[in-house]
Amino acid sequence: MAKWGEGDPRWIVEERPDATNxxxxxxxxxxxxxxxxxxxxxxxxxxxxxxxxxxxxxxxxxxxxxxxxxxxxxxxxxxxxxxxxxxxxxxxxxxxxxxxxxxxxxxxxxxxxxxxxxxxxxxxxxxxxxxxxxxxxxxxxxxxxxxxxxxxxxxxxxxxxSKGMILPKKGEVKPDSVKILASGFNRKLNMEPVVNSGKEIGQKIETCTIKQTQKFQCTAQEFYDALTRLELVTAFTRGDVQLDLSKGGKFSLFGGNIIGIFDELVPAKRIVQQWRYKQWPEGHYSIVTININQKDDHTEVVLEQIGVPKSEMDITKENWQRYYWDAMKQTFGFGAFFT
CATH class of the missing domain: 3.15.10.20 (Activator of Hsp90 ATPase Aha1, N-terminal domain)
Structure with missing residues (x-):
């Protein structure tokens, strides 16, 4: 599979002896x-x-x-x-x-x-x-x-x-089952570029829309924070991150391979951004809308990305899954934890 080339407070709860977490x-x-x-x-x-x-x-x-x-x-x-x-x-x-x-x-x-x-x-x-x-x-x-x-x-x-940070699950305490993780900063992604379409500004680009729905075992605020807090974004992307969390603020991920501008930020509800991969035709941005819906026992996330170059549709879908959703689940425990 080809690869992409080279605030608001987190949901923090007080540690308590009655194990309310x-x-x-x-x-x-x-x-x-x-x-x-x-x-x-x-x-x-x-x-x-x-x-x-x-x-x-x-x-x-x-x-x-x-x-x-x-x-x-x-x-x-x-x-x-x-x-x-x-x-x-x-x-x-x-x-x-x-x-x-x-x-x-x-x-x-x-x-x-x-x-x-x-x-x-x-x-x-x-x-x-x-x-x-x-x-x-x-x-x-x-x-x-x-x-x-x-x-x-x-x-x-x-x-x-860190002793005592892992609160006991109901009826069991198994210290040997606890996994200790680093943030993953030192694990550099070896991203391979997709093929440039060769089209430049002024030429008509055939585009498409991507829609994805994901479920995460976290609150809506936790998910929002994972995409907007610098230290958390750095943790799951495992590379250099620049983040200006404001309307019109710019962001840069994966060593500058993904760049964009925030158009709308609604904590725990929605993120809208202009988003492009550097291999795309110069100056061409897609519009990414991420709607965050908290359910009773999970959070549902609906992504819609308008204006993706049609030749990049499959690889873009795969990379959202691999470098965003799976990486977030693995780093923060928002879903199945892959070992």
Whole structure:
């Protein structure tokens, strides 16, 4: 199958001991920022770097900026965290009393990046011959220590901090059945372009209309939020997202392959947008209307897309299913969860 080329608050309910979030239906969120800051500071407080060439120690966290949260949706845990860290270190060459100091910067600790791929920058305050040597030792041995400590933080966030977030279903508690998920930011879609029709502005384009009806196991507000909140759109599209949530505001998904303009936004009811895929003839937009109807036990979504180039009809229908509906169900637990 060919692939596409390369606000309003969420439905958040309070965690309560009487388990009113029955069967973990709602999206619950727990602020992990204060816990994360304390844990990171603890992990980098006076820890020695193991090396035979020098006496080195990471002394403390000088600066920590960012945020973190843990989210539960129908028994699935999703974690968001993004931190910029500055650590301080000091040390001396063996058999020398002269102390050198420096810093370690980690500008991109997030679920989007594997710990092994983090950009860890080391600097020394006095960059003379000895200072330069200590810096090189820290880059070689200190980086591994930093990665190890950050792995402990992430493990603690997913295992220690999130305890109690999965409320018991009626009559059962099975901790081993809980699945822990990342947001999926680091899973890049390898989208292949459809064939350009070759038609340019001014030429008549034969178009058609697509209609789809989907059922989601969530509230209308939850579904609306999943298509309009930046962090949630980023989670299910698994790529770069730009989103200006206002009438006339622009959006860009899948690395700029899908772009458009919001024409109408009615929370929990309707989204209307001008929508185009970049391979379409230049300047040609379709009109997408998404009507959201909450039922007693699910939400029904009706999509109508007017002005789709006829040659792209089948592939566009398939990609709505694969990259929107199935991806949302998989990421947020809005339907059958695919493994």
């Amino acid at each position: 029955v069967n973990n239906w709602h999206w619950t969120e727990k602020n992990a920022s204060p816990w994360s800051q304390d844990r990171i500071r603890e992990l980098f407080k006076d820890i020695a770097v193991k090396t035979n060439a020098a006496d080195l120690k990471i002394t403390e966290v000088e600066n920590i900026e960012g945020e973190a949260s843990a989210n539960n949706r129908k028994g699935k845990l999703i974690f968001f965290y993004e931190w910029d860290l500055v650590l301080k270190w000091k040390g001396s060459i063996k058999e020398s009393d002269r102390q050198y100091t420096g810093k370690i910067k980690i500008p991109n600790l997030s679920e989007e990046n594997e710990v092994s791929e983090l950009d860890i920058q080391v600097s020394v305050e006095t960059d003379d011959e000895v200072g330069s040597r200590l810096k090189q030792i820290m880059m070689k041995d200190g980086k591994e220590l930093v990665r190890s400590q950050l792995s402990k933080y992430i493990a603690g966030l997913k295992e220690e901090f």
